[in-house]
Amino acid sequence: MRLGILGYGNLGRGVEAAVNQNPDMELCTVFTRRNPESLKINSKTAKVLSVSEIENWKDKLDVLILCGGSATDLPEQTPKYAKIFNVVDSFDTHARIPEHFNNVDKSAKEGGKVGIISVGWDPGLFSLNRMYANAILPEGNDYTFWGRGVSQGHSDAIRRIEGVKDAKQYTIPVEVALEAVKNCENPTLSTREKHTRECFVVLEDGADAKKIEAEIVNMPNYFADYDTTVHFISDEELKKNHSGIPHGGFVFRCGKTGLNKENNHIIEYNLKLDSNPEFTSSVLIAYARAAYKMANEGQTGCKTVFDVAPAYLSPKSGEELRKTML
C-alpha cells in the first residue's frame, strides 16, 4: 500500500511514525503548502513535495491521508481529492458531518474512489462504541467523558488573553460522576458535574495574575460553565511537565433487559493516550488500509466508521482473524 500525506503537523508526523509499525505500508510522499525545501521529515525514503504537484501522483498512491484541520482545510480538501484518490480524514466538527459526508460522497462516486471521513477516536472509536452499545441495549443511557487530557482549543483560548505568554489546559472527568455512572445510578449530569478544567499559565513580565485568572474562569463557552482551576507557573515548568499531548476518555452505555427490565448492564470503553495525535494517526492508518481494500473490491463513495466492516482494518486474512482473535 502506497500512502501519501497532505499536511505535516502533529497528525502528519504521527502518520509517518505509524507507517513504520505496519509492514504492509509505505509512505511515498508528504505534500505540503509550505516551501518543500523548508520541511524536514523523519522518513528517509519519502519525498517532500509541494501540494501543487499532487495531481501528478494520481495513479501512484493507493490512499491519501488528509492531515489538515477541520475548520477550513478538510471541508475543501477532502471533497477535492476524493475525486482522484482514495482518501481518509479526521474531520471532527460533529455538527457539520452530514454536509461533509454528502460533499465527499458526491466526489468519491464521480471519481470511483472511496473516502472515509471522521476517523479518529471521537468521532471514530467512541462513535463506534456508542453505536454498537445502542444497537445491543436499545433501552438505556449514554455517557461520554473526555480526559484527563489536553484540549488544544481551550489552551489556545487562554493564550489569546493579553498578558499570557503560554498555557496548557487539561479537561478532567469528575470522579464522583464517573463512579455514579459505573454504579448504574443513571445520573442526570450538568456540564459542571461532568468535567473540571485545570489550567497551567505562564505570564508575561508584569502581567496581572488576579485579573487574568478572573478572565479565564469567566470566559463564556470555554470556562464559565465549569469549575476551573488556574495555576501560574514558570516557562521552564510548563516545558518540563506539560509539553505532552495526552488525552483519552470514557464511553458508557447503561442499559436494561428482561421481561420486567430487572437486569442492568454496563458497557464501558475507555482510552488512556500518551499522545492524542499519534493515536489518532494510528486509527487513520488502519482505516487507510480499509479504504484500499474496499476500493479494490470496487466499492465507491463516502464511508464512516459505521460502514466499514472491522476485518477491513486488519492486515490479517479472514481465516487468520477467525483462528487467532475470535
Place this chain on the structure above:
Amino acid sequence: MRLGILGYGNLGRGVEAAVNQNPDMELCTVFTRRNPESLKINSKTAKVLSVSEIENWKDKLDVLILCGGSATDLPEQTPKYAKIFNVVDSFDTHARIPEHFNNVDKSAKEGGKVGIISVGWDPGLFSLNRMYANAILPEGNDYTFWGRGVSQGHSDAIRRIEGVKDAKQYTIPVEVALEAVKNCENPTLSTREKHTRECFVVLEDGADAKKIEAEIVNMPNYFADYDTTVHFISDEELKKNHSGIPHGGFVFRCGKTGLNKENNHIIEYNLKLDSNPEFTSSVLIAYARAAYKMANEGQTGCKTVFDVAPAYLSPKSGEELRKTML
C-alpha cells in the same frame, strides 16, 4: 423482521425478552425438541411448535436464531438450517470456530442465505475489541479477564462431585493484575495470577466437607491452577444470594507509538452484566438484524462479527447514525 427461535433455554428466553425492546422485530415461532404442549412461553403472540415443523416456515421467517449449546447442538443445527434460513448462533468453542465457519459457509452459500456465527460477548464483542485494538496498535500486548461472574461449566463440575447437592462458582479477576495492566506495566501473568475462583457449595446430608473441599481445589483443568476458595452454605442461602447469572470481563490492549516507541496507549473495553444470557441474547438480536439486511442486499455465506459493518446492527438509517452518533 419476522424471527424464529430454536431452543427455549436461558438464551431463548433472553431472545424472547429482547424482541420486546426492538419495535422493528416480531417473534413468530419458538421451535422446540420437547413436546410443544409442555412449553410455557412468555410471548402471547408467538407459536410454540415442534422442530419437526420447522421446514414449513422456510419462507415465513426472516431470521432463525439458534439458541442451542455449542457442544452438540450448534455444530449440527447451524449448517443444517443455514440452507433454508438466515441464521445467527452463539457458537463459543473457540478452537472449533474455523471448522464451524466452513460448514456454515458451504450451506449458506448453497441456500443463498446469510449465517452469522459466534455472536455474543466472547466470542463476539470481546473479539471485536481485540481486533480493532490490534489493527490500531500493531505493537503491544493483549489482556482478557473474565468476571466477576458465574461459570456454568465450573459450577457443573462441582455439582458432579459425590456429596454435593448444589453449587455456584464465580470467576474473579485478580485486582493487582488488573491494576498492573491499567498502569501499562505490560505484566506477564500466569493463569493463577489472572483469576481466582470462589465456590458456594450446598452439601448433601452427612457429606464430608473437608474431603469435598480438597476434591474441588485439586480438580485438574478446572481448579488446580487457580487459587480457589470454597464456602459451604445452606440451600436457602444459595437460592437467596446466588441465583443470578451475572458475568462480565475486561479486554485491554496496551500499545506503543512514536518514532522511538516512546508513547503508551491503553484501550480498555469492559462489561458488567446482571444476566449473562440476556445480554448475549441482546447481541444475537442485533446481529439478526444485520443478517436480515445483508441478505436483503443479496449477500450470502457465513459471516462473523469481523465481517459485519457496524451500521447493519442498528435500526437507524446511515443518515440518522451520522447525525446522532458520529
